[in-house]
Amino acid sequence: MDQASLLQLFDEHHKPLFRFAYRLTGSVTDxxxxxxxxxxxxxxxxxxxxxxxxxxxxxxFGIVRNQSLKRMSRRPDGAEAEVExxxxxxxxxxxxxxxxxxAVARALMRLPETQRDVLxxxxxxxxxxxxxAAIVGIEVTAVKSRLQRARAALKEMLAAYAxxxxxxx
Amino acid sequence: MTDTELDEMLDRWTAPLAPASLRAKVKGASxxxxxxxxxxxxxxxxxxxxxxxxxxxxSPQKLTFLSPGARIPYSVDSEFFQxxxxxxxxxxxxxxxxxxxxxxxxxxxxxxxxxxxxxxxxARDFGAALLRPIQELSLPLVASPEQxxxxxxxxxxADCAGGNCTGGWILGNRTDLLRSGCELAPVAxxxxxxxxxxxxxxxxxxxxRRITVWMAPALGCFPLKSAVEEQQADGAxxxxxxxxxxxxxVNP
Numbered sequence: 057m058d059q060a061s062l063l064q065l066f067d068e069h070h071k072p073l074f075r076f077a078y079r080l081t082g083s084v085t086d087x088x089x090x091x092x093x094x095x096x097x098x099x100x101x102x103x104x105x106x107x108x109x110x111x112x113x114x115x116x117f118g119i120v121r122n123q124s125l126k127r128m129s130r131r132p133d134g135a136e137a138e139v140e141x142x143x144x145x146x147x148x149x150x151x152x153x154x155x156x157x158x159a160v161a162r163a164l165m166r167l168p169e170t171q172r173d174v175l176x177x178x179x180x181x182x183x184x185x186x187x188x189a190a191i192v193g194i195e196v197t198a199v200k201s202r203l204q205r206a207r208a209a210l211k212e213m214l215a216a217y218a219x220x221x222x223x224x225x
Numbered sequence: 226m227t228d229t230e231l232d233e234m235l236d237r238w239t240a241p242l243a244p245a246s247l248r249a250k251v252k253g254a255s256x257x258x259x260x261x262x263x264x265x266x267x268x269x270x271x272x273x274x275x276x277x278x279x280x281x282x283x284s285p286q287k288l289t290f291l292s293p294g295a296r297i298p299y300s301v302d303s304e305f306f307q308x309x310x311x312x313x314x315x316x317x318x319x320x321x322x323x324x325x326x327x328x329x330x331x332x333x334x335x336x337x338x339x340x341x342x343x344x345x346x347x348a349r350d351f352g353a354a355l356l357r358p359i360q361e362l363s364l365p366l367v368a369s370p371e372q373x374x375x376x377x378x379x380x381x382x383a384d385c386a387g388g389n390c391t392g393g394w395i396l397g398n399r400t401d402l403l404r405s406g407c408e409l410a411p412v413a414x415x416x417x418x419x420x421x422x423x424x425x426x427x428x429x430x431x432x433x434r435r436i437t438v439w440m441a442p443a444l445g446c447f448p449l450k451s452a453v454e455e456q457q458a459d460g461a462x463x464x465x466x467x468x469x470x471x472x473x474x475v476n477p
Contacts, residue, residue: 059255066251074243088247095251160238168431168455179235198310204458209432211226214234218226 057098057105065112066095072181073120079176080124082165090127094119110190117181117191121173128169156217163213171206178203299323300332301447302472305385308465318346318385324445327399329383334390380409382438382448385468394436396428407440418449419473435462444473 070091077087077094097119098105105115164172173192177183178199185203189196226234300323306314321332334350336342364373380399383390396402397409406424413427416439423439430436430453439450449470454462 059252062255063248063252066248070243070247074247075240078240079238084241084244088244088250091243091247092250092254096254099255156234157237157239160235164238166432168434179232180240194310201458205433205456207228207231208458210235211231212432214231215226217234218230 057103062095062098065098065116069113069116070095073116076117076176076181077120077124079164079180080121080169080173081127082161086124086127090120090123093123114187114190117177118193121191125169125173159214159217163210166213167206167209171202171209174199174202175206175210297323297332297477299444299473299475300477301444301449301470302474303449303468303470304337305468306466308463318390320385320390322447324447327380327403327446329381329447331383331390334385380446382436382451384453384466394428394430394438396426396438402440402446406442407446413437416450419470421449421473423449434465449473 073094074087074091077090078084081087081090094116097103105112164175167175174188177188177191178185183191185196185199189199192199194202300321302319302321304316305318305320306316308314316337318334319337320334322329323332324330331350334343334346336346368376378399380396380402382394382396384394402409407426408424409426411427413425416423416425418439418441421441421443423441425437425439427435427437433456434453436451436453438448440446440448448468450468452464452467455465456462
């Protein structure tokens, strides 16, 4: 692949890929590194990418997922991922809104990796189950079941924040 | 909480925008052909690989080569497995090990049907064994004596599913485990494995995951079996990874 094609792919896909990496790793720095590695992977000799077999979006999301999980596994045993606080530079009103956002982020980080990636792709990237299955490398039924479990776990973890949501509406 | 409420709540977590500098970074990195970018590290890598390979070949698959003379009362051949989506299991590592004062000591490791993977694994262990004295010497510089003692007192069960042995799961205090005959509460049951009575203890390790470990008091609480299970939508638990002993050799 030449540089022009690479940059064209970058322009088309880097925004959702960055969001996905951020939501898996909880870190802007890690997400930036992961997305960069993802695109450089395409230039590596022996790269298995074949646009005739796999749509570029599916392939790129697959790489970002793998790289993100690799980074997470390198974190020390039992260390919880720290989500970088977004409200530090925000005005007070925004900080109040972000409090709930941070609680959601923490809850997502507590999900098993196998459920977190599926939930992020389905909810935040609005992907079809079949595409998620292709990215994660599992059956559609398994995607469905992981998604259900992830949503059930999140409902439990975030139950305490439900009244807060009503108050703000 | 309804599905709509959950969706609304999830929408409150917004991701930051990708930094504008990212494109320039990718462009800059792609300006240099990948082969050339790798070159500065090639010699260092080759040198380290050569040292490790010589070391691996010189040490006949025994990870205790740095502490000769240690008496091995027994050894257990075990396999670590990972469950697949279709319900079958994939053996990811074979190990031979024993327990010394509640700690698992590995004698050999191999990746079934993957000689290259086995060689990498052994090279990594050889490298880690060489670095261990340095790590031990530098430990007091980064941790207090109390912290070192606290971590050293923990009873852990290794987890080698996934092709890499990690620090594993913490079961409790090592002395308490050995003194109680492996009966750290809550005890989930008893079972005889390969002729040895075992005590099964269970721990929750995530909201929907638990680990059960079957330890033999006669073998210094050696884990003859373990299972990490995940809760399914119907509430039942299914094993997703674990280990099982295949053979026990006394006075090997």
